[in-house]
Amino acid sequence: MPRRPPDEPTRIDDAPARRTVFVAPARATRPTAGAPADCPFCAGHEHLAPTEILRSPADEGLPWRARIVPNRYPFVVEGAASGAGPIRPARGVHDVIVESPRHHRSVLEVEPAAWEASWDLARRRLAGLAARRDLAWATVYKNSGPGAGASLEHVHSQLVALDAVPDAVRTTARGGDTAAERLAAARREGRVVAVRGGLAAFVPPAPRQPFETWIVPRGAPAWFHEAEAGLVRDLARLLRAVVAGLAQAAPGADYNWWLLQPPWRRRAARPVAGGWWRIEILPRVTPLAGFELGTGCHVCVVPPRAAARLLRRALPSARSS
Ligand SMILES: [Zn+2]
Incomplete structure (x- = not known):
C-alpha cells in the first residue's frame, strides 16, 4: 500500500x-x-x-x-x-x-x-x-x-x-421494535412530551441523561431522506420546541442531537422492515464518568416520567414554536 x-x-x-x-x-x-x-x-x-x-x-x-x-x-x-x-x-x-x-x-x-x-x-x-x-x-x-x-x-x-455501518447502528437497526410500539409504550408510561404533525417527542425508557428526548415519525419511511417536505418542516419546528423546553428545564445545558437511521437498504444485513429513523437529543447535564465509560451503563438523576412532565410544561406552544 x-x-x-x-x-x-x-x-x-x-x-x-x-x-x-x-x-x-x-x-x-x-x-x-x-x-x-x-x-x-x-x-x-x-x-x-x-x-x-x-x-x-x-x-x-x-x-x-x-x-x-x-x-x-x-x-x-x-x-x-x-x-x-x-x-x-x-x-x-x-x-x-x-x-x-x-x-x-x-x-x-x-x-x-x-x-x-x-x-x-x-x-x-x-x-x-x-x-x-x-x-x-x-x-x-x-x-x-x-x-x-x-x-x-x-x-x-x-x-x-x-x-x-457503525457497529452500534447495526445493532440498533436489528432491535426489531417499531416507532409505533415505542410511542405506545411512552403513552402508557407517561413519557410523551409532544405530538405535533406527523411526529412525536418522548423521553426514552432508559434515558442516559436527564431530559433525553427522542423525536420519531408516526408512520414514515425508514430513512430520513425519503421523508416528505411537510414532515421535514414539522421536524424542524418540533426540534426547536424541544430545545426551547430543554433551555427551561435544564438552563444552560449544552446538548447534542443526532439522526439515527438504519443502514441504507442495499447494505442492510437483512430487510429493514422494522427500521425507522429518529432524532435523539441528549442534554449534557452530568458528565460521563468512570462507570459510564467503563460499562456503557448510565446513571440518570431524573426519572423518565418526571422528565417528560417537566418538559411538557416547559415546551412552547405549537403556535409560538
Ligand atoms: Zn458567523
Whole structure:
C-alpha cells in the first residue's frame, strides 16, 4: 500500500473490542470560537469556507437561508475504496450545515426560514449520498456548546456519511421494535412530551441523561431522506420546541442531537422492515464518568416520567414554536 500523507484520516477497527476510532491529526489544529469578524460561516465570508455543495436561496431579507460546505477538518475523506483490514483510509463525506447567514450561537435565535431550509438541505444532501454505491450509511448531528464538543460558535450542524455501518447502528437497526410500539409504550408510561404533525417527542425508557428526548415519525419511511417536505418542516419546528423546553428545564445545558437511521437498504444485513429513523437529543447535564465509560451503563438523576412532565410544561406552544 502506498504511504498516505500523515494528515489523512485513518479508520481503525478493533473488532474484539467492538470499537472503531477515526484518527484525524489535522483536527487538532482547528480553530475554536470564531468571532464574527473572521467567521467562515457568516454571510460575506463565503470565501473563507470550502467550495459550497448546496444552498437555499435568499428569502425574508436573508442573502441565503442555509448552506452546506465541506468540513475543513474532516475525519473521513473521499477517495479510492479503502478495502478491508483493521487499519485503512477513513472514507466518507464530512460536511457542515450552516444554519443561518447571521452569527447566531443558538438554534433558538435562527430565523424560522433559515432553520427550516437547513433541514430541507440536509434531506436533499442525504438523498444524493444514499444513491452512491460507495457509501453505506449517514447521519446528521449537532454539537451545541463547548461541553457538547462544539468548536466554532456560529450555529451549524454536521453531516457524515461512511463507507461502513457503525457497529452500534447495526445493532440498533436489528432491535426489531417499531416507532409505533415505542410511542405506545411512552403513552402508557407517561413519557410523551409532544405530538405535533406527523411526529412525536418522548423521553426514552432508559434515558442516559436527564431530559433525553427522542423525536420519531408516526408512520414514515425508514430513512430520513425519503421523508416528505411537510414532515421535514414539522421536524424542524418540533426540534426547536424541544430545545426551547430543554433551555427551561435544564438552563444552560449544552446538548447534542443526532439522526439515527438504519443502514441504507442495499447494505442492510437483512430487510429493514422494522427500521425507522429518529432524532435523539441528549442534554449534557452530568458528565460521563468512570462507570459510564467503563460499562456503557448510565446513571440518570431524573426519572423518565418526571422528565417528560417537566418538559411538557416547559415546551412552547405549537403556535409560538
Ligand atoms: Zn458567523
